[in-house]
Every structure is written in structure tokens, then in C-alpha cells.
Amino acid sequence: MDSRAQTLTSTGIPTGKVGVWWFLASEITVFGGLIASYIVVRLGSSGWSEAAAHLNFSLGLANTFVLLTSSLTMVLAFAAVEDKDPKRLGTYLGLTVLLGLAFLIIKAFEYTGEIAAGFTPAAGIFWSFYYGMTGLHALHVLAGVITNVILSIAAIGKVLRPNEHRVELAGLYWHFVDIVWIFLFPLLYLT
Amino acid sequence: MSEELSFWRTYVFSTDHKTIAKQYLSLGLFWALVGGLTAYLMRWQLAYPDTEVPGWGFIAPDFYNMLVTMHGTIMVFFVAMPILLASFGNFLIPLMIGSRDMAFPRLNMLSFWVFSLASLTLLISFFVPGGAASAGWTGYPPLSAKAAYTGVNWGLNLWILALALEFASFLMGGVNFLTTTINLRAPGMTFFRLPLIVWMQITAAVLFMLSVGPLIAGAVMLLMDRVLGTTFYLPEGGGEPLLWQHLFWFFGHPEVYVILLPGLGIVLEIMPVFSRKPIFGYRPIIYSTIAAGMLSFIVWAHHQFLSGMDPRLAMPFSITTIIISVPFALIVFAMIATLWRASISFPPPMLFALGTLSIFILGGLTGIFNGSAPVDIYIHDTYFVVAHFHYTLFSATFFAGFAGLYFWFPKMFGRMMNEPLGKMHFWLTFIFFNAGFVPMHFVGLGGMMRRIANPMQYEFLQPLQPINTFITIASVLLLLSQIPFVVNFLWSLMRGQVAERNPWQANTLEWSAASPPPHGNFETVPAVYRSPYEYSSPEAAEDWLPQDRPLASPAAARQ
Amino acid sequence: MMIGEQNRPNYFGIWMALLGLVAISIAASIVLPKSLALLLIFAVAIAKALLVALNYMHLKYEKLLLYIIAIVPVVIVIILLFALFPDFVFHR
Numbered sequence: 040m041d042s043r044a045q046t047l048t049s050t051g052i053p054t055g056k057v058g059v060w061w062f063l064a065s066e067i068t069v070f071g072g073l074i075a076s077y078i079v080v081r082l083g084s085s086g087w088s089e090a091a092a093h094l095n096f097s098l099g100l101a102n103t104f105v106l107l108t109s110s111l112t113m114v115l116a117f118a119a120v121e122d123k124d125p126k127r128l129g130t131y132l133g134l135t136v137l138l139g140l141a142f143l144i145i146k147a148f149e150y151t152g153e154i155a156a157g158f159t160p161a162a163g164i165f166w167s168f169y170y171g172m173t174g175l176h177a178l179h180v181l182a183g184v185i186t187n188v189i190l191s192i193a194a195i196g197k198v199l200r201p202n203e204h205r206v207e208l209a210g211l212y213w214h215f216v217d218i219v220w221i222f223l224f225p226l227l228y229l230t
Numbered sequence: 231m232s233e234e235l236s237f238w239r240t241y242v243f244s245t246d247h248k249t250i251a252k253q254y255l256s257l258g259l260f261w262a263l264v265g266g267l268t269a270y271l272m273r274w275q276l277a278y279p280d281t282e283v284p285g286w287g288f289i290a291p292d293f294y295n296m297l298v299t300m301h302g303t304i305m306v307f308f309v310a311m312p313i314l315l316a317s318f319g320n321f322l323i324p325l326m327i328g329s330r331d332m333a334f335p336r337l338n339m340l341s342f343w344v345f346s347l348a349s350l351t352l353l354i355s356f357f358v359p360g361g362a363a364s365a366g367w368t369g370y371p372p373l374s375a376k377a378a379y380t381g382v383n384w385g386l387n388l389w390i391l392a393l394a395l396e397f398a399s400f401l402m403g404g405v406n407f408l409t410t411t412i413n414l415r416a417p418g419m420t421f422f423r424l425p426l427i428v429w430m431q432i433t434a435a436v437l438f439m440l441s442v443g444p445l446i447a448g449a450v451m452l453l454m455d456r457v458l459g460t461t462f463y464l465p466e467g468g469g470e471p472l473l474w475q476h477l478f479w480f481f482g483h484p485e486v487y488v489i490l491l492p493g494l495g496i497v498l499e500i501m502p503v504f505s506r507k508p509i510f511g512y513r514p515i516i517y518s519t520i521a522a523g524m525l526s527f528i529v530w531a532h533h534q535f536l537s538g539m540d541p542r543l544a545m546p547f548s549i550t551t552i553i554i555s556v557p558f559a560l561i562v563f564a565m566i567a568t569l570w571r572a573s574i575s576f577p578p579p580m581l582f583a584l585g586t587l588s589i590f591i592l593g594g595l596t597g598i599f600n601g602s603a604p605v606d607i608y609i610h611d612t613y614f615v616v617a618h619f620h621y622t623l624f625s626a627t628f629f630a631g632f633a634g635l636y637f638w639f640p641k642m643f644g645r646m647m648n649e650p651l652g653k654m655h656f657w658l659t660f661i662f663f664n665a666g667f668v669p670m671h672f673v674g675l676g677g678m679m680r681r682i683a684n685p686m687q688y689e690f691l692q693p694l695q696p697i698n699t700f701i702t703i704a705s706v707l708l709l710l711s712q713i714p715f716v717v718n719f720l721w722s723l724m725r726g727q728v729a730e731r732n733p734w735q736a737n738t739l740e741w742s743a744a745s746p747p748p749h750g751n752f753e754t755v756p757a758v759y760r761s762p763y764e765y766s767s768p769e770a771a772e773d774w775l776p777q778d779r780p781l782a783s784p785a786a787a788r789q
Numbered sequence: 790m791m792i793g794e795q796n797r798p799n800y801f802g803i804w805m806a807l808l809g810l811v812a813i814s815i816a817a818s819i820v821l822p823k824s825l826a827l828l829l830i831f832a833v834a835i836a837k838a839l840l841v842a843l844n845y846m847h848l849k850y851e852k853l854l855l856y857i858i859a860i861v862p863v864v865i866v867i868i869l870l871f872a873l874f875p876d877f878v879f880h881r
Contacts (some may be wrong), residue, residue, distance in 0.1 A: 068443025071866030161459030164468030
């Protein structure tokens, strides 16, 4: 089946890639708006560091490691596509899915700990932003995990051909989600 | 390319951009009726406060707040955007660039169904306990952040969800429009041979894609405040109500150009056809559009001069606001120059295009008053502002929308609309619109505030009441004037004279396809040889020269 | 667009660099005075984002159009950020 998004192009850039980058551009403004709001409201207030001290730094750090590694496995999955190695593709996609799930599990663990200690979303302005930012991010991670699960199943079931370029496109989204966390981690856990 | 599809796949779950365009048009027209109803109810209440509205009943003050809120929300997000962007954009872009469909047809279909879900959500919000949203279409907290302040609980939550779904739908559409225009152009269709409406649509798409993000973030924050007890916008929790205003208007201002640009694009397509003359200043218009688009990101706080924001922001935002009038003035002058010494004919599309131009000029002029902070101190939150934005929005949405519908009806539906009825529709609309909205400027200058349900409660407004009554009568007549259009539209769909391929003898690629075009649009993908506005060209025997006609031989030129 | 094995960035190497940068930010937050730490942490975050964008997202190898699509929203967000300063940072 000829995938329109793969063949027609007036600029030489694959159509699917142009589409995904436009989508990412809008996502940059979503998280950018949220992060900018956090930065200015925080810079204009006091007491946030005390609230932030109640965050579980080790779990945040673990999640950073998990997500950075999942970006590695994702791009290695794409390399497997380029090298036409379906077995490696399945392996690395599967690893990315597992790491994504790990992130979500760790996050859920963090949330339950915080809520049990009384730090609910209603506990103050820092917590409003903490839950808002990490919650929206976690939803995006979930969407990425679901996408990668679908791709893994297609790859392992050998029905992904001729749409392997979709691994690259899913990868672009996944790396974006990683980049958001690259900013969230220092903003929330390191300051 | 043309397998027989079932009824459901052809008319309901279609991936054909033309069908999707008609779906958006139908929903948009439905919402226009609802929006018109809210206008009728509001205007009656204002002219004859606390009397029974004929056909409805009494309007309580908090119901009035709901009408005001939903009128704005519906007209901006559920009428203007679906009709001008989603419908015209979807229908025209692939045809005008010489493509068989959009880059992502299934994403296109998904975008319509997400929009339908948004529509359903908004409709349901009318019927939940507490009623629909009533914090203004701008939804400022703290009023909107706590259910106790409006008495509306689920109505406002559903309002936020409906808008979020609408944004998602148009983000998908934006990805499609931009990717299609960038990558699916026919051979020979360079960027500077694109029809101006395509430039307008993609600029509008870029503006939307890049400005809606902060508001999505802000809406998530508002919903969390309402439902999870966060305090993003609640001062008692360390939050900032003003933050919402910045996030809202950061999107809100580019949004008005998202609506305006396709409207201007429609006018720019129609004018050369009925002037038999090229567009004056094709490239300057494009550069102005891009400049206006960029500037639109740095004018937003002119909506907030009186919000209590830092007064030092007033001057820079006033300056940028005055500057942004320049590129639009250029476009207006280009339109006038196109008409200069032209052989103008006046069928309904041209009448509505000229109407758009004249009304937009008036709206743009009052924009200068509003954009200047010292003047805005007096006219902010008065009916002067309402008059201003109805001049600009009505011109872009209704006059340009009607112009486009009359112009492309033959292409969309394969039939001609009735011309005398169309002309009557135009004159009635033009007369009663101006009759209603010119006096509104004066009522505003007289101090009448926005969003109040009963002007007679204020002694200083009582002398203005005759004007309010006059505006209401004109508005009701304006609403009734749409009947000729509805009759014409529906009748022509079924019994209109069958249209030929190119009834207007126009140059752009959609007129080379059949009326209506089949699935796949063109028998063969066209090749493009020239710009879209070669009217009265010395290279052709007739006064028009299509983009896809090769001039290899005299026989070909005589086609 | 296939990049090919020869032209490929060292994905493992980038990963190590990313982890190293995380370590540097953590060290900075502990050792350095507050404002200097903030500056360094922010710079490190930008560096990490660039490493991922240019190498994992292959922006290094892409045509100009994609760069523009990626950069323009960042610029817009920065404009928003600075415009919010007077009302929230300077006013309290």
C-alpha cells in the first residue's frame, strides 16, 4: 500500500516528518507556556524551595536516567530500521516501551507517596505547578508508550513494512517528551 | 482511485477533503443558527429589559451571562473557525495546489470527528445542572476558577473540555494544511504562484499552531483549579488571576487574525475574477501578511490595559498595536488598487467581497482607537469595543464567508445559486448590519458597559435606551435577512441550475476540475505555468488565462 | 530520510554525555552559590536538549525548513517568558 505520507514531497523532506515537526512545534508552545508560567510565578514568590524539598529527589533522578536511556533505545530502534534488522528493531522498541512504563510506575509511586504525606494538588501553589507540569508530561509519556507498543507489535508481527519510517516519527515524539523532562527535572528537583 | 464506497464511507466517515469540508460547513452553519439565537435573546433583553422575549420567555441575569459567554464562544470557535478555516481551507487547498487530497486524509477525518465531539460537549453543557458557562468567552478567573462564584459547575468544566477538543481538532487540521501546502504542490506550483487564499490559510495555520499552546496550558491549569483544588489562579492559594489573562490573550490576539486572514483571502480571490484584472501587489500582500502574522504575537496585552498589569507594558503594546495596522492597511490599499480602472461586475460574490472590504475598513479604523492605551482607558469594556470587533469579525466571518459560499458553491455542489436572491441577501444584510452597529459605537462612547443585562438600571444610561432599542430592531431585521440565503442555499442544492466547470472564468486550479470534483480531484494532475491572476493578459485571446494552460501552441491558447 | 551508518552520530557517546551533564547539574546545585548554580543548571539543560535534538532527532542532518519549524516556537515562548516578567517577577 502506497503511503502518501512517504512518497509525495515538493521539498525533498518526507511528508510524515514535516507533519510531525509541526505537531512538535505546537507542543513546544504548550509546555513552553506552562514552564514559562512556572518560572515567572516562582521567581516572584518565596517559599517554593521549602516546598520542593519535599520532593523525592532519588526517584526524580531515577526517572531522569530511565527517560534518557529510553531515548537511546528509541534511536537505536531507528538505527535498526536503517540497517534493516527487524530483530534488533523489535528488541529496542520493546526496551523503550519497558523504560517508558518504568517511568510511569516510578511517577505513580512518587505521587502516592506525596499525596499520603498530605502534599495534594491543593497543598499550595508549588504543588499546583508540580502536579500540573509532571501530570501533563506523564500523559504525554503514556501516549508515547501506547504508540510504541503498537509499533512494537507491528514490528514483531512483521507487519510494519513498508511503514518503518513511522519508527523515526514516533522517535521524534519520544525524544521531545524526553527533552521536556530534561527541563522539568532541574526546574522542580534541583532548585 | 474511484472504488464504490458505502454510504457511511462516502458521506459520514469520509477521508475526502471535499466531503470533510462540507461536514465542517454544515456544523458551522448549525452553530451560526444557535449563535444567532443567543444574539436575538440578548438584544431583546437589552432593548426591553425584563420583558418576555417573543418565542422564549424571561431572561434572568445569570442566564444573560450565559448568553453573552456562549455567543462569543460559539461565534469564534464553532462558526468562524470551522467555516473559514476548516471548511474553505479543506475544500480549496488541495484543489488550488493541484493535489488529489490532503497529506493525511485519515487525520483529516479524525479532526472533524474530534470537532464533532467538541460540539457535542458544548451542546451538552447547556443542559447540565447549573447551565452552560457564564464567565464570558474569555473565562477570566477567579470568576471562572471556582464553581461557587458563577453558580455554574459542570457547564464551565464542559466548556473547558469542549474548547480543548476544538483546539486538538484544529491542531490536527493545522498539521494537515501546512504539510499539504509545503509538500504536495503540483509540478510548477512554486510558493509564489500559490493563490493568495492559500498563503492566508497557511499563515493562519501557523499563527494558530504557535499561539494556542500557552492557552492549552492555561486551560489545563484552570480545569485543575476547578476540579482538583489547585490554586494557579486563586490569590488565596498564592496564585495569579492575571496569569490567565496573559495566557488567554497571547493566543486570543493571534486568533482574531487566524479568523481574519482566510476572510481576506476569500476577498483577494474574488476581486480579480470580477474585475478581470490581476491582483495589485501580489508579493507585497504576502510579505504584509507574514509581517502582520509575526507582529500578532507581540500585541496581545492591548486587551489588558485596564487589567492592573504593569503600566510600563502599556506603551510598548500600544506601539506594536498601532504598527500592526500598517500591513493590513497595505492589503486594503492593494484591494482598492485592484479595483482601480477595472471592468467590475457585481454578482453576489463580488458584492459580499466589496462589503467585506468596506466594513473591515471601518472596523480597522476603530481598532486604532482601542489600541491606544490612553483612549482605551475610557472605551475599554464599553460597547465601543463590541462595535469594533463586530465590524472586523462580521466582515471576515459573515461577509467574506458569504462571498466564498456564493463564489465556490458551483464548484462544491455542481449547481448555481440564484442571483437575484443573492443580491437581495447582500443589500438587506449590509443595510441592517450597519444600521445596528454604527449606533453601537455611540452607545459605547456614552458609557454603556459590556455584559450588563439591564441598562435601565443605570441612570446615566437611560437616555441612551432609544439607541439600544434601535440597535435591537436592526439586529432582528439582520437576522431575518438571512432567510433569503437559507432558502437560496437549500433550494439551489436541490434545484439550482447545473454548473459548468468554470462558470466565473477564473484562473485558479480548482476551476479546472469538474463541478463538483470527483474523488481524486483531477483527471490528470495539472502542471502549473504561471501566477493565478493573469486576467486580461496580452498572452491570451480571452481576458483570463488559467494557471495550468500551456501556451505551447495557438490552438492550445484558444481552448 | 535515511542517514546511513557512516554518517550516524555516536548514540552511546551522546548518552554518556547526557548522564555526565546530569551529574554536573547535581554537583552544581550542591556546591555552587544559588544564582551561579541556577545559571549553570539552566545552561546544562539547554545543552542536553540540544544534544538530543541535534543527534537523536537528527536535526543536524535535516534541511533548513525543519530547523525553522523547531526554533520559531522556542523564540515565541521566550518572548512570552520575558513579557510575563513585569507582572509577576518585578511586581511582588
